[in-house]
Amino acid sequence: MTGRGVERALGLLAALGLLIGLYAGFLYAPPDGVQGEVQRIMYLHVPLILVSYLAFFIVFVASILYLWRRRDRADAIAHSSAEIGVLFTALAIAAGSIWGRPTWGTWWTWDARLTTTTILLLIFIGYLMLRALVDDHSRGAVFSAVLAIIGFLDIPIIHMSVVWWRTLHQPPSILRPGPSTVAPEMQVALYTNLAAWLFLYGYFLAKRLRLEEARWELNRLRMENLG
């Protein structure tokens, strides 16, 4: 299967999945017993967060591969995955915030998981900024690879520190963002949306990689002609 073919397939699956997911989330699944309709945002929030974590994990692995083998493809994957991860995380936090307002009465809270996710977002925004600011491309790639490795390995440490800190200063939140009951229809809605957003991630990644490949081809042609 060609690159374009994979990309098209993923795009189709994503579109399909999102449509089905939309239906499942809004109509198929029952409203939550405690939270009511607002709980439906979770079918957006949870998949976004999970796919983000996957995206950042891939940035981590690709960064290690890049430093080890210096394959441009690994770097392109890292960069693309970070972009998608930052986007999805920001959306997830926004969705969570929208959920939080009617549920907790507040747009923001220093809940441990939310805090850790925000710090994660900050680290990878830093990753993207670093890449944008370094003029020499391969240098920027090396710098951000190192940042990604440290950032990712830091996540469990950050999470532990934030959890310990919170248990000291405030009682743990009673309501956590997540499905509070696991009715089978709700599970279906959750998994369909998860699959849909995974496909969407794959689609974006494939498309972005194709863009990078085109850029490499352009450089190669330039070098042949002018060199």
Add this chain to the structure above:
Amino acid sequence: MSFSRRVWAIARKDLLAEWRDRESVTAMFYFAFLVLFLFSFALGADQALIRGASSGLLWLAFTFTSVLGLSRSVQGELENDCLDGLLLYPAQREAIYLGKLVGNFSSILVVELVILPIFAVLYNMDLWAQLPKLMVIAVPGTLGLAAAGTLLSTMTAGLRAREAMLPFLLFPVTIPLLLAAVRGTEVVLHGEPFELAVPWLKLMAAFDIVVLVVSLMTFEYLVEE
């Protein structure tokens, strides 16, 4: 043998150059002092509030001041192409990282030691008896800041937005260190049993180890062009 000789040569050179001018540590000291002073001022007369916030403010001051010191340390190498000169020696890149680390760590620690009595005065704390325990907390905390800071300041050295980028990258990464240091300091200052600080010390140790290992493994890639 020559590895450690080089590490000490670099650290010694940094500290010697610093001692000649004392520009950097003076700036660092004034900055930390200002932070503490302004906050003490801003929090007003509410003694309970000040006591509660004091450890946090102390470490905030230390963190900001570290950024200042780290930037200036790299700046010193960028002048006159000294960094290029440094990299032309047949020295293992890890020795260069460690040398810079020791230099940075020492400057920051010195500033912290000078700031502590000022802190004691401004915030009405009795520190003298607690000093050894405070050092047990401060050393791994400062080490983590210096380790991550040396790595990141090397990256941000040549950038256009250098002044903004270093704190932007350093702060999120070192948050766990900060939380641990603040809580550990609190334990000591409030006279709580020291065992409460131990898990936080372990956290700092974990952070320090991760940062040191990753830095040592990747530093050579950072400095080649």
Add this chain to the structure above:
Amino acid sequence: MVSAGRGGAPVLPAIEVRRLVKWYGGQPALRGIDLAVAPEEILALFGSNGAGKTTLLRILAGRVRPTGGTVQVAGHMLDRDGNEVRRALGVLAHGHQLYEALTARENLAYAAAMLGLDRPSERVAQALSRVGLESAADSGVRTFSSGMKRRLALAKLMLREPKVILLDEPFASLDLQATKVLEEFLMASKAAGACTILATHNLTMGYGVADRVAILRQGRLVFDGRREETSLDAFRALFALHGEREEGG
């Protein structure tokens, strides 16, 4: 490329560059350089700003990674044995690479420690007297004139006893004494078997010390010949032909 040494036996080049290419983003800086420099050879490389002289020197020094091609310095492949290359190398760059807050002696002592030299204080004292800075040894470098700074940078170079010497615009900001010291150093190193590449705008001075002269233009070597086969006037004409402007006198 192999040249004949003194006994007529083939001598391996101290610097060997093959098909060297360097691209910065979308811009070519070096477009395929083939160059070999033998030990005891002094190559003067001329070219205007942007021609690629500094890039070439920085690649040879291991500070910049080439986009393509191979580089061998002092018998070691650059991408494999970085530290071995550095041990053999001596570089005099644009910036003097001196710490202004320290004294001359301290700067050299630091260099000696980083080079892992035995009897460092002895070597430092020797280098200081070779460049005529013994009296200023314990003054801060900040108080030095630019000529004195150049001499100190040269002293640092001498500590290394390099087999391969790279000089980028060495005649810039030199006073009379410093120029003399530099020329003496170049001749002494040559006698000791070192090879030298010096990149400069200064036609007269560069030509004066060289065994070989070359012109770099827009990333390509457009001329490379032995000095004794090219008179200064002929070279001047060539230089002008390639659109270069000379400096100095």
